[in-house]
Amino acid sequence: MKLNYKIVRSPKRKKLTITVERDRSIIIHAPEGTAEETIRRVVESKRQWLFDKINHTQKYQAPHAPGKELVNGESAPYLGREYRIEVTETKSGMVEFSRRFMIPLIQQSRRREVLRDWYLNRAKETILPRVKRYADALGVKVAEVNIVRNRYRWGSCTVKSNVSFNWRLIKAPMFVIDYVIVHELAHLMEGNHTPRFWNIVRANCPTAEKAKAWLKEHGQILEEEV
Numbered sequence: 001m002k003l004n005y006k007i008v009r010s011p012k013r014k015k016l017t018i019t020v021e022r023d024r025s026i027i028i029h030a031p032e033g034t035a036e037e038t039i040r041r042v043v044e045s046k047r048q049w050l051f052d053k054i055n056h057t058q059k060y061q062a063p064h065a066p067g068k069e070l071v072n073g074e075s076a077p078y079l080g081r082e083y084r085i086e087v088t089e090t091k092s093g094m095v096e097f098s099r100r101f102m103i104p105l106i107q108q109s110r111r112r113e114v115l116r117d118w119y120l121n122r123a124k125e126t127i128l129p130r131v132k133r134y135a136d137a138l139g140v141k142v143a144e145v146n147i148v149r150n151r152y153r154w155g156s157c158t159v160k161s162n163v164s165f166n167w168r169l170i171k172a173p174m175f176v177i178d179y180v181i182v183h184e185l186a187h188l189m190e191g192n193h194t195p196r197f198w199n200i201v202r203a204n205c206p207t208a209e210k211a212k213a214w215l216k217e218h219g220q221i222l223e224e225e226v
Contacts, residue, residue: 003043003050009034016042020053049217076101076115078122080173087111094118116167123147123170127177131163134181138204140188154215155184163188172214179211 005026016030016039028039075082085101095118096102107114124147135142143161150166157163163184169177182205190197201208
């Protein structure tokens with residue numbers, strides 16, 4: 001079966017990503033100058049994933065009236081699992097989570113924004129303590145840790161020993177989060193991806209290869225907007 005898709009190129013984009021819109025249309029976001037053949041190969045490599053996405057019976061319901069978006073029954077990822085979204089009354093008037101995402105009715109029009117804020121707060125609560133734990137284990141000093149809204153990198157570090165992590169990581173399984181944390185902290189000991197660097201990563205994160213494979217296969221899911 002042929003996959004139809006639209007290509008959107010941008011000089012500011014550094015990597016190629018694929019998104020599936022609510023109408024099941026496929027959009028390829030690519031750096032300016034990316035060859036058609038390169039895009040075709042990437043699409044082919046994600047063929048099964050794309051078919052699964054466009055045939056998702058919960059996420060892609062019949063089109064709604066213009067200006068309306070019904071979210072009950074949709075799902076969103078958290079720590080590697082998908083959880084249903086329910087628009088309902090909540091005691092706090094804010095997004096709550098208990099084996100499902102509960103978005104208050106008064107916030108329905110801002111669903112994406114409030115859920116994104118919830119993710120950001122959970123990322124801070126989850127990632128920051130784990131950075132300290134791994135930094136202590138590695139014996140490295142971290143000057144500052146930040147959770148950022150970077151869209152193109154999972155983590156980064158600077159020569160001043162500051163490390164940053166993408167809030168979207170909170171959607172991934174914990175072993176993936178741990179891998180990214182160890183990866184960035186290892187750069188404080190070895191700046192390049194040398195054999196010594198990878199030895200440090202594997203010694204402190206036995207599931208590193210599994211995490212790398214997970215990110216390669218599921219990275220586009222993390223990059224999707226809520």
